[in-house]
Amino acid sequence: MLPLLVRSAKFLIGGAFIFVLLIALYGTLTAEAPTNTAEHEFHKEHKELALASDGPLGKFDLAQLQRGYQVYTEVCAACHSISMVSFREMKELGYNDAQVKKLASDFDKNHAKQPTYDPKTGDRGERGNTLADRFPHIPYSANGTPPDLSLIAKSRHGGGAYIYSLLTGYANQAGYKNEKGQELLKEFPSAKTPTGLFFNPYFANLNIAMPPPLTSDGQVTYLDGTRATVPQMAEDVSAFLVWAAEPTAQSRKQTGLAVVLFLLATSLLAFGAYRSVWAGVKH
Amino acid sequence: MSFPWARHYEPKNPLMKWVDERLPLPRFVYNAVGAGYPVPRNLNYWWNFGVLAGAVLAMQIVTGIVLAMHFHSSAAEAFNSVNGGIMRDVNGGWFLRFAHANGASMFLTVIYLHMFRGLYYGSYKAPREMVWLLGVVIFLLTMATAFMGYVLPWGQMSFWGAQVITGFFSAIPVVGEWIRVWLLGGYAPDDATLNRFFSLHYLLPFVIVGAVILHIWALHIPGSSNPTGVEVKGEQDTVPFHPYYTAKDGFGLAVFMVIYTALIFFAPDYLGHPDNYIPANSLSTPAHIVPEWYFWPFYAILRAFTADFILPAKLWGVLAMFGSILILFFLPWLDKSPVRSANFRPMYRIAFWVLVLDVLVLGYCGGAAATPGFIIMSQIAAAYYFAHFLIIVPIISRLETPKPLPNSITEAVLAGKSGSQASETALSA
Numbered sequence: 001m002l003p004l005l006v007r008s009a010k011f012l013i014g015g016a017f018i019f020v021l022l023i024a025l026y027g028t029l030t031a032e033a034p035t036n037t038a039e040h041e042f043h044k045e046h047k048e049l050a051l052a053s054d055g056p057l058g059k060f061d062l063a064q065l066q067r068g069y070q071v072y073t074e075v076c077a078a079c080h081s082i083s084m085v086s087f088r089e090m091k092e093l094g095y096n097d098a099q100v101k102k103l104a105s106d107f108d109k110n111h112a113k114q115p116t117y118d119p120k121t122g123d124r125g126e127r128g129n130t131l132a133d134r135f136p137h138i139p140y141s142a143n144g145t146p147p148d149l150s151l152i153a154k155s156r157h158g159g160g161a162y163i164y165s166l167l168t169g170y171a172n173q174a175g176y177k178n179e180k181g182q183e184l185l186k187e188f189p190s191a192k193t194p195t196g197l198f199f200n201p202y203f204a205n206l207n208i209a210m211p212p213p214l215t216s217d218g219q220v221t222y223l224d225g226t227r228a229t230v231p232q233m234a235e236d237v238s239a240f241l242v243w244a245a246e247p248t249a250q251s252r253k254q255t256g257l258a259v260v261l262f263l264l265a266t267s268l269l270a271f272g273a274y275r276s277v278w279a280g281v282k283h
Numbered sequence: 284m285s286f287p288w289a290r291h292y293e294p295k296n297p298l299m300k301w302v303d304e305r306l307p308l309p310r311f312v313y314n315a316v317g318a319g320y321p322v323p324r325n326l327n328y329w330w331n332f333g334v335l336a337g338a339v340l341a342m343q344i345v346t347g348i349v350l351a352m353h354f355h356s357s358a359a360e361a362f363n364s365v366n367g368g369i370m371r372d373v374n375g376g377w378f379l380r381f382a383h384a385n386g387a388s389m390f391l392t393v394i395y396l397h398m399f400r401g402l403y404y405g406s407y408k409a410p411r412e413m414v415w416l417l418g419v420v421i422f423l424l425t426m427a428t429a430f431m432g433y434v435l436p437w438g439q440m441s442f443w444g445a446q447v448i449t450g451f452f453s454a455i456p457v458v459g460e461w462i463r464v465w466l467l468g469g470y471a472p473d474d475a476t477l478n479r480f481f482s483l484h485y486l487l488p489f490v491i492v493g494a495v496i497l498h499i500w501a502l503h504i505p506g507s508s509n510p511t512g513v514e515v516k517g518e519q520d521t522v523p524f525h526p527y528y529t530a531k532d533g534f535g536l537a538v539f540m541v542i543y544t545a546l547i548f549f550a551p552d553y554l555g556h557p558d559n560y561i562p563a564n565s566l567s568t569p570a571h572i573v574p575e576w577y578f579w580p581f582y583a584i585l586r587a588f589t590a591d592f593i594l595p596a597k598l599w600g601v602l603a604m605f606g607s608i609l610i611l612f613f614l615p616w617l618d619k620s621p622v623r624s625a626n627f628r629p630m631y632r633i634a635f636w637v638l639v640l641d642v643l644v645l646g647y648c649g650g651a652a653a654t655p656g657f658i659i660m661s662q663i664a665a666a667y668y669f670a671h672f673l674i675i676v677p678i679i680s681r682l683e684t685p686k687p688l689p690n691s692i693t694e695a696v697l698a699g700k701s702g703s704q705a706s707e708t709a710l711s712a
Contacts, residue, residue, distance in 0.1 A: 010617060014673025017606070018666045020599050024590035025662040028655055056549040084367045134367075147561075151366060154552060155560035204570065245560075246370070248377045255378075256548020263544060267537040270530075277530040281522060282696050283324045 038191035042178050044201040046158035046165040051239050053249065057257070060243055060250055062094040067222050068240025069093060071233045073103075074220050075213050076149065077111050081138045084150035085244050088131045092247055097131075104129035112136040143196050144209025153238070153245035160238040165202040167234035170212040173199035285314065286321045286506065288518040315503065321521035322528055323509035323692050325701035329404075330507070330528075331535035332397035337495060338536055339390040339543075344488050346383040347432075354435065356481040358474045361437035362562045381551035387429045388554045389543050391577035394422060403635055405512055405623030410505040412615040417498040419611045421491055426578070426608075428487040431480040433575055434472075438559030443572045445472040445480070451585075454598040471565055510702030511695045512623030513688055520692040571652050579649030580642050581607060583661040584668065586653055603665065610672045617672060620680035626702055627686040630679045634671060641667045 052061035069090070072082070087104045095103065105128060113126035114136050129136060140146055156162045173193050176184045178201075184191060193199045197207040214230045222228050243249075292310040294300040303309045313319045353373050355364035369376035398418070401407055407415035430448060434441045449466050453459040468475025506515060515521055522528075546553070554576055558569045574582050581604050588600035610617075618631075625632040641664050648661040689695035695702075 010613075010673045010677055013606075014669045017603055017669040017673075020590065020592050021587060021662050021666040021669075023592050024588055024596070025659060025666075027590045028658050028662060031655065033655065084363070084371065086371070089371070151560040155557050157557055246377070248371070252377060252381075252548055252551070256544065259544045259548060260541060263537060263541045267534065267541060270534040270537040274530040274534040277526050281324065281527070283326075283522075283701065 038184065038188040039205050041180075041182065041187065042176075042184050042191075042201055042206060043204065044165075044169070044178075046162045046202060047168070049161035049164045049235065049238060051160055051235075051242060053239065053242055056253055058250075058253065061239065063224055064236050064239045065093045065243050066095070067224065067226060067233075068236040068238070068243075069103075070222065071214075071220050071237040072149075072240055073107065073110065075233075076237065077107075077138060079138065079140050079142075079146040079210075080149045081146075082135045082150045082244055083137050083148055084134060085247070086132070086134045087129060089247050093243070100131055104131065104133070107135070112138050146210070149241055149244065151245050153242040159245075160242040162202070163238040163241055164231075164234050166200060166208075167214055167237070168231055169202040170198060170200050176201070285319065285503070286515065286518070286521065288521075289314070289321050290318050290523060292317075292319055315499065316529070317525045318523040320503065320506075320524040321515070321518070322507050322524050323515055323520060324522045324527075325509050325511065325692055325696050326507065326528070326531075327510055327702060328531075328535065329396070329400040329510075331532055331539075332393045332400060334532040335393045335535060335539050336390065336397055338539070339386055339393060340488070340491060340495065343383060343386045343390060344492075346379050346386060347485070347488065350379050350383055351481075351485060354481070356435070356478050358437060358477050358563070361435060361477060365436040366560070378547070381547045383432075385543065385546045385551060385554065387432060388575070388577065389539075389546070390425065391429065393539070394425060395577070398422065399639065402638070403625045403632075404508060404510060405618070405620075405625065406508045407615045408618065408621075408623050409615070411502070411508060413501040413504075414498060415615060416612060417494055417501055419608070421494045421498060422611075423608065424487055424491045424494060428484060428491065429575065429577065431484040431487070433559075434477065434480045435484060436559060437477060437563045439561040439563060439567070439569050440556050440559040440572070442472055442563035442565065443569055444574055445476060447572055448574075449476075451601045451604075454595065454601045456598070472563075508623060509692060510624060510626065511689055511692055511700075512627065513690075513692055513695070516691045516693075573650055576646070576650060579647070580645035581649070583645040583649030584665045586649070586658065587661040587665040589658065589662075603669075607665075607668060610669075614672065614676075618676050618680050620683060620685070622685040622688065624702070627688055628679075628683055629686065630683040631676070634675050634679060637667070638671045641671065 052058060052064065072080075087100055087107075090100045090103055091097070108128045113128055114130075114133050116125045116127050117123075118125070153159045153163060158165070173184065176199070178184070191206065193207045197209055198211055199206060200208045214233050217227070217229045219230075220228045220233055226232065246252075292303070292313040294303050294309060299309050310319075350369065353364065353369050353376065355361055355368075365380065369380050371377075373379070401415060401418070430444070434445045445467075449463050449472070452466060453463040455462060464470060467473075468479060506521075509515075556573065556575075573579075584607050585600040585604040588596050588603055590596055590599075592599070594602075620628060620631065622628055625635050644664045645661060645668065648657045648664065651657045689698065689700065692701065
């Protein structure tokens with residue numbers, strides 16, 4: 001009896017798991033379909049956005065990054081920090097030393113300085129930003145929690161395209177319809193945007209605390225004379241934030257091209273070596 | 284041990300002779316991966332993955348040691364030290380970080396291919412059971428190491444992954460919650476968790492190296508298997524490992540490096556999850572908590588158990604998830620067929636390819652959101668997974684009539700049916 005039990009242990013264990021799975025399967029099949037939510041039916045995938053830095057050989061468009069920084073500092077920096085980016089890295093946008101120093105001191109005046117603490121007196125104070133500093137944290141006390149934007153392009157599905165879609169995607173909720181022609185407030189009357197929030201179908205739960213930041217053409221006066229339409233400003237700041245999320249991305253791709261070509265050549269040589277070593281050995 | 288015709292080490296260089304007489308390390312290497320190890324002459328490209336796994340392990344250890352020099356293992360600083368310090372301030376830090384993160388994926392990829400090679404060609408059967416058992420141990424250690432490594436950057440997926448995985452232990456009756464708190468060093472993942480995971484993440488790779496040495500030692504007792512599954516009969520069946528397989532593995536390694544570096548330099552975040560670029564926040568749960576892709580099949584098995592039946596559903600899921608790996612330890616005794624290679628086992632070969640498909644389906648479901656459609660798919664696929672190992676394979680190994688085996692490797696090679704050509708294997712499969 002016992003040897004038989006040992007020998008059939010595999011069937012018993014396997015049978016037990018399968019039996020429980022079949023019970024679970026029956027439960028799933030007979031369960032009521034989950035009710036759809038407003039997010040599920042009305043959340044929109046990000047729009048398409050082509051940036052110069054896309055693709056394995058893409059390079060940053062420095063003029064666009066400078067415009068994007070201008071949008072960031074004149075609009076976004078009212079609430080959002082980029083506290084992982086250093087002022088010295090701004091030189092990679094094509095600014096010279098004097099220009100970056102100017103950017104840092106402008107940031108003092110318009111946004112925030114570096115906090116200091118004197119351990120002898122216990123005094124807390126501030127000093128101006130230098131090239132060696134990261135961008136300072138920007139204090140914010142109103143409704144919502146503006147996320148730090150240093151990594152925003154990496155931390156959202158769609159990256160730059162998502163940022164662009166969000167910035168240009170605010171809509172009037174009354175009468176809003178999705179692609180299927182369903183009207184949001186008719187299908188989900190309870191999904192009405194609460195006071196203090198703003199309707200944006202590109203945001204995960206449709207209601208975002210950030211008021212539309214880019215509202216009118218010419219909100220920023222570009223130094224290079226580009227016409228500052230809302231889509232233009234949204235695209236430029238998206239490009240800037242893609243850069244900010246990984247300033248080394250361009251040198252990464254360029255190094256990669258050399259590395260992969262070198263290794264392809266190595267593979268060819270290694271294949272030749274393999275063939276010559278095995279020549280005459282049938283296998 | 285080795286075959287009687289294995290070449291013996293004869294140092295030509297007087298320095299090597301001097302060393303060899305006092306410490307026979309050169310002889311040891313020569314017999315392990317040099318001309319002193321005779322290997323079947325008909326190994327195909329599927330036999331490259333063992334060497335590749337060893338190579339990635341070495342690269343992971345090197346990049347990991349340098350990354351550890353720049354990493355701060357505190358809950359307050361970890362995210363910044365990776366995404367601010369290593370990625371932006373350390374020279375070439377982005378390369379180290381991307382090489383290490385994608386190296387984990389490449390390691391698991393070659394391990395999976397190596398394991399499926401073993402399953403197809405019956406490499407787990409006598410007299411190589413110990414090689415297989417040690418391989419499963421390496422697989423388990425690698426999964427633990429990869430999981431703890433993913434926690435270290437302390438992003439949202441790191442934090443919630445740690446929360447979910449340690450939560451498995453709370454499914455154990457009575458003492459479960461106590462064990463979970465003990466493992467975490469607190470009620471939720473925090474400094475204590477991060478520090479112990481860092482400590483273990485640095486330790487386990489060296490335990491893996493030890494297990495790899497035993498794995499190779501155990502392999503050298505019977506010698507390598509081969510695509511026909513027929514044992515070596517004489518000297519004409521083998522070639523010395525060096526230069527024959529060093530050359531073939533060298534080519535395999537070069538091709539592997541092309542794929543690995545293409546991933547590092549052109550798509551370093553492709554296999555990652557955007558949420559891990561958000562700092563850990565214990566007050567904000569991500570909408571979809573998913574582990575890294577290499578855990579998806581097991582995650583799907585875990586989530587497939589949705590019904591309380593005698594035991595709670597969560598406990599069934601955890602038992603099944605761990606069970607799905609532990610089954611592999613018993614495989615040499617579940618499959619009683621004396622024929623190793625699936626090339627000569629018509630029924631087993633079909634079952635093998637269905638299993639491959641089944642694991643791919645499980646992987647796809649594990650990475651997808653837990654909607655009813657995917658849950659149904661994972662329930663069916665998980666049931667098949669257990670059926671394959673515990674019911675189908677044991678029964679097939681009794682019922683099946685294998686095709687006639689070649690008398691020797693050399694006979695198969697001369698007949699052009701050695702299975703050494705990758706294309707031929709693919710066609711016959």
